[in-house]
Amino acid sequence: MYISKFQINNFRNFNDVSLDFEKGSNYFIGRNGHGKSNLLEAIYALSIGKSYRTSKGINLVNKDSGSYSSYLKGIAHYNNSASDLMLNIEVDKETKRVSKTYSFNSSSVSSIDFIGKLNVVLFEAKDLSIITGSPIARRRFLDIHISQQDFSYLKALQRYNKVLQSRNKVLKDIKIGKSSKLELEFWTEKIIEDGLIISKRRKEKLYKITDETLKIFPNFIFGDENLDINFVASYDDLDNLNNDSLKAIFAENIKREISLGSTLYGPHKDDFDININGHPSSEFSSRGQIRTIALALKLGEANALKNNINNSPIIALDDILSELDEVRRGTVMDYIDNYDQVILTAPDEKLLVKNPKFNGKIFFVKNGEIIDK
Numbered sequence: 477m478y479i480s481k482f483q484i485n486n487f488r489n490f491n492d493v494s495l496d497f498e499k500g501s502n503y504f505i506g507r508n509g510h511g512k513s514n515l516l517e518a519i520y521a522l523s524i525g526k527s528y529r530t531s532k533g534i535n536l537v538n539k540d541s542g543s544y545s546s547y548l549k550g551i552a553h554y555n556n557s558a559s560d561l562m563l564n565i566e567v568d569k570e571t572k573r574v575s576k577t578y579s580f581n582s583s584s585v586s587s588i589d590f591i592g593k594l595n596v597v598l599f600e601a602k603d604l605s606i607i608t609g610s611p612i613a614r615r616r617f618l619d620i621h622i623s624q625q626d627f628s629y630l631k632a633l634q635r636y637n638k639v640l641q642s643r644n645k646v647l648k649d650i651k652i653g654k655s656s657k658l659e660l661e662f663w664t665e666k667i668i669e670d671g672l673i674i675s676k677r678r679k680e681k682l683y684k685i686t687d688e689t690l691k692i693f694p695n696f697i698f699g700d701e702n703l704d705i706n707f708v709a710s711y712d713d714l715d716n717l718n719n720d721s722l723k724a725i726f727a728e729n730i731k732r733e734i735s736l737g738s739t740l741y742g743p744h745k746d747d748f749d750i751n752i753n754g755h756p757s758s759e760f761s762s763r764g765q766i767r768t769i770a771l772a773l774k775l776g777e778a779n780a781l782k783n784n785i786n787n788s789p790i791i792a793l794d795d796i797l798s799e800l801d802e803v804r805r806g807t808v809m810d811y812i813d814n815y816d817q818v819i820l821t822a823p824d825e826k827l828l829v830k831n832p833k834f835n836g837k838i839f840f841v842k843n844g845e846i847i848d849k
């Protein structure tokens with residue numbers, strides 16, 4: 477999949493920008509604060525129907541334009557057909573309420589029918605938290621990946637989180653004599669089914685991502701950096717666990733759960749380990765190494781998604797080259813050249829390590845304007 481024309485109107489620090497993307501590699505060079513991340517935010521918004529950076533829609537409209545609306549338009553190409561996509565953002569002058577409308581092939585559609593028409597995998601600084609952050613970041617990484625392909629997983633996850641809250645409340649209430657073990661049983665039954673489905677699904681998908689990541693990672697390194705990734709569930713022997721054996725685990729731990737007032741087992745405790753040469757990379761890897769691992773993981777995710785949806789997503793990479801040495805920058809640039817389309821930002825053209833076959837298109841981002849080189 478790739479995007480050809482892209483138009484930005486009154487979005488962030490842009491007024492009117494019209495771009496012709498190259499199928500293949502597109503590099504956006506610009507100094508700090510000139511609009512590079514804003515551009516990727518705009519492209520990604522056409523994929524997910526909203527900003528990945530803010531939930532305050534009003535901040536998306538160019539505040540210096542005097543306007544209360546903004547739009548993003550693109551032409552997406554997939555399987556020899558072209559579709560146009562448009563996202564409109566309107567701010568009510570009085571209430572400052574924001575409404576978004578979507579159109580696909582010039583017909584108005586709901587957000588559900590819009591989201592995912594353009595497949596983009598975005599990598600930005602925050603994604604380093606998959607390596608360095610808390611387990612929440614790693615669960616989120618898996619959940620977004622699985623939800624993109626399976627709406628029923630997202631539903632199960634939402635149900636699980638609600639049931640978990642209710643069950644934790646009952647545990648606390650039992651401790652102070654306000655609730656009974658009978659009520660707890662009801663919530664335990666409910667939590668078990670979705671809990672097992674979610675953890676098993678995460679494990680299965682993590683290993684599919686890992687397979688792809690391990691094919692990519694050696695392209696980025698020299699020497700012997702051995703990467704391994706392992707799913708860590710809160711229960712032992714997840715593969716052989718069923719509803720009955722899990723019920724028995726809950727029964728054994730009921731006293732401890734009541735005294736702590738929280739549910740001890742389940743997907744809310746899932747995590748995965750990322751090791752380099754047998755050591756946790758969050759503690760032993762350098763900044764550049766962490767960036768390389770996170771990038772390999774994210775591209776592994778893109779490749780796993782591609783295997784599933786039979787469509788190569790657009791790869792959007794925000795400032796990934798800055799902390800890498802020249803050799804790694806070269807290997808990364810060589811590797812990403814294989815995707816249908818890559819959109820990459822960098823603060824300095826010197827960071828681009830061009831191989832002899834380099835045929836990427838270079839743009840300059842300056843104060844909200846974008847010029848072709």
Ligand SMILES: Nc1ncnc2c1ncn2[C@@H]1O[C@H](COP(=O)(O)OP(=O)(O)OP(=O)(O)O)[C@@H](O)[C@H]1O
Nearest residue numbers: 488489508509510511512513514535536537538539
């Ligand atoms: N709603 C808005 N209206 C006008 N300008 C905005 C709006 N939102 C953000 N900006 C401006 O956009 C600029 C930030 O752009 P962006 O984050 O894309 O920079 P960048 O090129 O990615 O920089 P860096 O290299 O530091 O990451 C800031 O100067 C900010 O003030």
Ligand SMILES: [Mg+2]
Nearest residue numbers: 512513794795
């Ligand atoms: Mg930026």
